[in-house]
């Protein structure tokens with residue numbers, strides 16, 4: 001192995017060409033990896049993916065929370081009012097988490 005080259009093993013996206021992974025042919029710039037595969041950069045990317053998946057989960061939770069409000073409200077019964085209030089609280093809690101996650105991701 002040539003030490004001037006990046007150590008990353010890459011799996012070709014173009015599957016028609018080859019199924020076999022090969023070594024990245026870019027020049028290593030730092031810690032034995034090229035710019036694209038530097039561990040710091042990979043970490044950054046993974047953190048980004050994680051944030052995105054947290055946001056997607058929360059968006060789903062928010063939909064569920066909204067559906068829960070409707071489910072109780074649709075009964076149109078006074079006895080259900082505390083349940084509605086509870087469902088709204090739940091909704092707002094998820095909304096706050098989602099807003100925080102989005103703000104974090106926008107940094």
Ligand SMILES: [Zn+2]
Pocket residue numbers: 006007008024025026033034035036037
């Ligand atoms: Zn590389």
